[in-house]
Amino acid sequence: MFDSLSEQLGGIFERLRGRGALTEIDVRAAMREVRVALLEADVALAVVKDFIENATQRAIGAEVIKSVTPGQQVVKIVNDCLVELLGGEEEPIPLKIAVTPPAVVMMVGLQGSGKTTSSAKLASWLSTRERKKVMMASLDVARPAAQEQLRVLGEQTGIATLPIIAGQTPVQIAERARQSAKLQGFDVVVLDTAGRLGVDEALMAEMAAIASATTPDEILLVVDSLTGQDAVNVAAAFKERVALTGVILTRMDGDARGGAALSMRSVTGAPIRFAGVGEKLDALELFDARRVAGRILGMGDIVGLVEKAAANFEADQAEKMAEKLAKGQFDMDDLRQQLAQMKKMGGLSGLAAMMPGMGAAKKAMDSGAVNPKMLDRMEAIILSMTMKERTKPEILTAKRKIRIANGSGTTVQDVNKVLKMHQEMANVMKRLKKMGGMKGMMKMLAGMGGGMPGPEGAAPGGEGPGGAIDLGAVGRMFGRPGMGSLPPGFNKFGRK
């Protein structure tokens, strides 16, 4: 099913191998498929709608990397949005257990979601990883032998459990648990509660009563990752009655795509803390947003492909540029490429704003001394040259210059400025060559260029080491007057 989906995407975008930015039409077409993928993965409909809208806004206008299709690029952007929404870029928030002991952790959820097993896993985690003295208590008086189950799990994990006293209500057990944990010097007490349906008013009220009686430091909603569209209702129902502080997703070792994670996160706003990944009592992991995002989308291969293409693209560019520099060659096409890179990065002002030490250039642009439109004009000039002229600009006669000026809608003076700029840059390249050790320098530049991973790591077009930034950096390095932070000759071009 998932394979065919990937193929479907591939098919749709076979025709759209165009370069440049993603158009709204491309994005909307791809999003239709993404929507289906998310629904198949059990992400709740309402969540899918919001998510698609946000991802669409983010994708329109984004760059398509060489060697991937627009559809693949969209998938990558969607994946990044998923990771972000699942809390991927955030530092994991530790459980709030460093309070006056005992810290109370209350587990809630539907029947069969895996609360009891998760309680034991969590208690075991806190005991072994956090070196806490933990006690567990089962407040489940509804399911036969539920308390017995937790007692046995306590024995297996070496975690203390509250002695079972028949006939007590859940609130009474909870109070006894807290009291007894306090007296016996436990750091944390984990309260396992009975499973309940969101529509069961009596049980939901009971849950709220337990929470108000024990004022838990953490209330964790335990959710089966196999859950379907109902996840939003469950999340909303529990959130309405108690202050959820986190989510534990269980059965992540199954083959469900786990869209419930996204629904849970959107509806509760609470972080997903842990994932249950097996039947063994140590099979609890910190939640990994990146992995789950890949699984929900079911297009890990495409995401991987785009990431690899992005990496290759950067490496390619770096290598080519390094070679050219090493040979001391720098033709008009290279100049054009530099300009294109600069444009991709959001034009001159965007570029200047991003780069350290470019405040002066930014000011110059803001004051109008340097016209951002010149990038377009310079590109037009180079594009009006023949291939031969581009590689060997010295053949440009006055006649040719007039033709180029007419072709690009500029003047011969403008053409001369571009040529002058190219000449200056080529000189820099030659001097660089003489210095030797180019590879090392390129590496260093690559490090600088790559230091700006946008959320769309997918649009690295302008970030490669071949980018204009690096030439600016080269210029700065030589500290040539007049070059400032801009590529050589740039300032001249801008002046009227």
Add this chain to the structure above:
Amino acid sequence: MSWLGKLTQGLAKSTKRLADNITGLATGTLPLDDERLDEIEEALIAADLGPAVAGRIRERLADQKFAKGIDEAGIRTVVAEEVEKVLAPVALPLAITRRPQVVLVVGVNGSGKTTTIAKLARLFKADGKSVMLAAGDTFRAAAIAQLKIWADRVGVPIISGEQGGDAAGLAFDAVKRAMDEGIDVLIIDTAGRLQNKAGLMDELAKMKRVIGKLDPSAPHDVLLVLDATTGQNALSQIEVFSQVAGVTGLVMTKLDGSARGGMLVAAAEKYRLPIHAIGVGEGMDDLQPFDAGEFARALAGAED
């Protein structure tokens, strides 16, 4: 409260949602245009029917050309009819036709196998059959104790071993005992397992083979218990459990919650396995035969 009452109550949310979607724009009689079809499709997806089945039902509705227009009740009726068409052929009760009839109950963890077994035992007993249970979940802590308590409440004998014991051996003993004692129905519990765990699924296959040693036709029924809150993964569960254990029928639990169990429709369309019963509550009497018409109407919020 009647089972239909409970089901309807549980399904009230989806009903309301469908109703909201439809009443939002349809006062009076309007043609079934794309916009309304979209909303119906989305309501079906939100009920877990899955995008594929929801899309097909949408197409069928579109094909019917409601040129003169259709009102809200009409839409619900049509949706219910389409859903019922899919479900009606698979709504078959679990019939007891031999002695002993061996029923193996399988499913993922937490789907409600043990509770369902108690409810089934109660139904068969009420029907005048002699029933025996086998506590085949030797893995989960206190699973045996849980089934023992149920056996006690229902008043039926139970065969059990130690936690961590050999489930296949226990099942063999249970079949033998049931044959010797002339029991009508033997219901064997199994440990919950995720269908992608090859090792655990092999164990289940072994258990099934061992049960067949005394009576090659046994187990006569292999019931897969599905949790109504489960989404599209239910299809994968049906597929893999069928391959490994030869599932003969489905039981859906937890339909008294806010989940609509719409993937039964997708399952019925794809696998055509009988749906025997649905669980609509925690009480022992809360297991009911599956009625396609009622279910479809509850799903669509249509009037009887």
